[in-house]
Amino acid sequence: MMLRKMTESDLPQVLELQRELAFQDWNEKQFLSEIKASYACCVVYESEGRIQGYAIFHLMGPDSELLSIATREAEQRRGIGSHLLHAGLDQLTASDDQCFLEVRVGNSKARAFYEKHGFKLYNVRKKYYSDGEDAALYKYSKS
Ligand SMILES: CC(C)(COP(=O)(O)OP(=O)(O)OC[C@H]1O[C@@H](n2cnc3c(N)ncnc32)[C@H](O)[C@@H]1OP(=O)(O)O)[C@@H](O)C(=O)NCCC(=O)NCCS
Known part of the structure; x- marks a missing residue:
């Protein structure tokens, strides 16, 4: 089991995972541009050669953003999402650094997940x- 940087060769599995969960419809080009962007943090969680989850952040000083996070359905609620989330949040350094995100109001699973990790609702x-x-x-505020 390991958390590591996403690479281009991971994209077939990442796209498959995204399709399986049907929560977003990024194409390969969009993932590729994130992998290549200097400000992006793209991570995967791999177990026995299979990608079980991924997350994409934009880490940009005081205002960072979580763009996407997902865990394979069968592997959910085992802590994988938390590992992926911390891969980004742990890189917030200054005490006033923040991480923003948007999520569908009806996505109660993800909202419970974010709230458990200290994210606060500030607008709809x-x-x-x-x-x-x-x-x-x-x-999410680091301080
Ligand atoms: C949100 C998501 C990434 C969480 O991943 P995960 O690997 O299950 O996360 P963890 O196991 O680390 O965290 C579990 C916590 O998430 C929340 N959660 C996860 N599944 C839940 C469910 N079915 N019902 C309620 N809360 C749930 C709870 O707070 C849970 O903590 P608890 O078990 O102590 O109650 C995952 O549910 C997912 O991939 N969802 C589909 C994709 C998605 O909607 N992504 C977010 C929008 S970009």
Whole structure:
């Protein structure tokens, strides 16, 4: 089991995982540009050669962002998401650094996960998603 940087050769499994969970529809090009971006932190959690989860952050000084996080359905609630989340949050250095994210208001699993890790709801953006669902906006403060 290990947490490591995402590489281009991981993308077939990352795309498969994303399809399996059907929570986002990034294409390969989008993942590739994140892998190559200097400000992005892209990590995977691998076990027995299989990618069980991944996360993508933009780490940009005081205002960082969690863009995506996912754990394979069968492996959820075993701590993998927490490892992935900390791979980014642990890189916030200054005491006033923050990490922002948005999530569908109806995604109660993810909202419980974020709240458990100290993210605070600070706004709701109406009809943010293309199907009309609202977005819950959360922020995590290091201090
Ligand atoms: C959100 C997600 C990444 C969490 O991953 P995970 O590997 O299950 O996370 P962990 O095992 O580290 O954390 C478990 C915590 O998450 C929350 N959680 C996870 N599954 C839950 C469920 N079915 N119901 C309620 N809370 C749940 C709880 O707070 C739980 O803590 P607890 O077990 O002490 O109650 C995972 O549910 C997932 O991949 N969801 C689909 C993709 C998604 O919606 N991503 C976020 C939007 S970008």
